[in-house]
Amino acid sequence: xxxxxxxxxxxxxxxxxxxxxSSDRVQALTLSDFGQLPDEERTSLWTAISKFxxxxxxxxxxxxxxxxxxxxxxxxxxxxxxxxxxxxxQARGLDLNLISxxxxxERRLWAAGQxxxxxxxxxxxNQLPTSxxxxxxxxxxxxxxxxxxxxxxxxxxxxxxxxxxxxRNEATQLQISxxxxxxxxxxxxxxxxxTLQREGFPPWGFVMVRTYYRSDSRWEQFLEKFxxxxxxxxxxxxxxxxxxxxxxxxxxxxxxxxxxxASLDEARIHFQYAKSEGGVAAGLEMSVLLLVDAGVVNSVLxxxxxxxxxxxxxxxxxxxxxxxxxxxxxxxxxIDSLLCELYPKLCMSLSPRxxxxxxxxxxxxxxxxxV
Numbered sequence: 581x582x583x584x585x586x587x588x589x590x591x592x593x594x595x596x597x598x599x600x601x602s603s604d605r606v607q608a609l610t611l612s613d614f615g616q617l618p619d620e621e622r623t624s625l626w627t628a629i630s631k632f633x634x635x636x637x638x639x640x641x642x643x644x645x646x647x648x649x650x651x652x653x654x655x656x657x658x659x660x661x662x663x664x665x666x667x668x669x670q671a672r673g674l675d676l677n678l679i680s681x682x683x684x685x686e687r688r689l690w691a692a693g694q695x696x697x698x699x700x701x702x703x704x705x706n707q708l709p710t711s712x713x714x715x716x717x718x719x720x721x722x723x724x725x726x727x728x729x730x731x732x733x734x735x736x737x738x739x740x741x742x743x744x745x746x747x748r749n750e751a752t753q754l755q756i757s758x759x760x761x762x763x764x765x766x767x768x769x770x771x772x773x774x775t776l777q778r779e780g781f782p783p784w785g786f787v788m789v790r791t792y793y794r795s796d797s798r799w800e801q802f803l804e805k806f807x808x809x810x811x812x813x814x815x816x817x818x819x820x821x822x823x824x825x826x827x828x829x830x831x832x833x834x835x836x837x838x839x840x841x842a843s844l845d846e847a848r849i850h851f852q853y854a855k856s857e858g859g860v861a862a863g864l865e866m867s868v869l870l871l872v873d874a875g876v877v878n879s880v881l882x883x884x885x886x887x888x889x890x891x892x893x894x895x896x897x898x899x900x901x902x903x904x905x906x907x908x909x910x911x912x913x914x915i916d917s918l919l920c921e922l923y924p925k926l927c928m929s930l931s932p933r934x935x936x937x938x939x940x941x942x943x944x945x946x947x948x949x950x951v
Contacts, residue, residue, distance in 0.1 A: 630812040660730035661693030676836040691858040692733035707782040713747035771924040773819030785830040891915040897932040912945040921948025
């Protein structure tokens with residue numbers, strides 16, 4: 581029996597639009613039109629269009645969703661501390677080039693602000709730790725150690741602040757590990773939703789290290805397509821709380837032009853430095869970092885859709901350094917498996933090494949094989 585011929589129609593002709601909809605109608609949508617659509621109609625349209633991320637309809641609808649979400653968001657609370665000469669957006673980011681140039685006193689205050697902001701977000705989401713860290717600064721109460729304010733943190737000497745940050749990160753990671761245990765598939769069709777439901781929908785995501793700086797325009801295109809791919813991936817998850825899960829997703833980007841084509845070891849060093857300075861929230865998955873180099877950018881922007889060029893990121897193990905017993909300490913992860921496969925498995929205390937061992941050696945890319 582001969583194999584069926586591949587569908588060579590353009591993406592717009594293959595999209596199963598809901599009744600009354602067409603490519604032309606989607607392209608003609610304004611933000612005002614989009615906002616007046618019933619939620620159910622927006623959802624059914626997105627379900628159909630998100631299956632074709634390379635289509636112009638996907639780009640149009642994704643941008644409308646993003647603009648609509650931004651138009652209805654409350655202005656974010658400004659950072660607790662903005663170093664002199666920095667913008668608010670720079671204070672929210674993690675530009676190690678800027679951080680390295682800060683005087684010691686301003687760097688201490690910046691780190692205090694990062695911890696205070698993380699605690700404020702955790703309090704807003706009812707995700708504060710139930711017990712204090714192993715180190716409580718002299719004169720502090722237990723409640724203050726659990727939810728420290730910038731006023732308190734800014735009064736700590738640098739050594740005491742670093743000690744508190746480390747103890748707080750360790751306590752948060754232990755609490756997350758203790759509260760998440762594997763359960764049977766019958767309890768939830770979506771491991772990611774189940775994982776985050778148990779934690780009460782905390783901030784979640786990964787730390788990314790950017791080592792590609794050759795083209796700002798390609799970098800912006802990469803970010804746009806990466807965000808779209810993540811959004812499309814989450815749209816296929818099932819379970820209560822999906823909107824909250826999407827809202828709390830965060831990719832903390834470590835950027836520094838000096839990291840151009842940096843090695844894996846250099847990326848690990850910058851990750852550990854950012855973590856020690858309080859620039860990485862403990863709620864993010866911290867057994868790996870995601871490296872974004874030229875190969876990653878090319879894979880996301882490539883129009884070639886064969887398996888060998890499927891979009892990926894590089895997962896770098898930060899719990900083990902160096903190669904041992906064939907384990908290289910890093911591996912490619914398909915972007916389609918990043919959030920809904922890799923994240924929940926790491927939360928189940930599966931090590932990066934054990935996930936690497938699941939890979940098909942001939943392929944070289946982790947795709948979320950069942951364990």
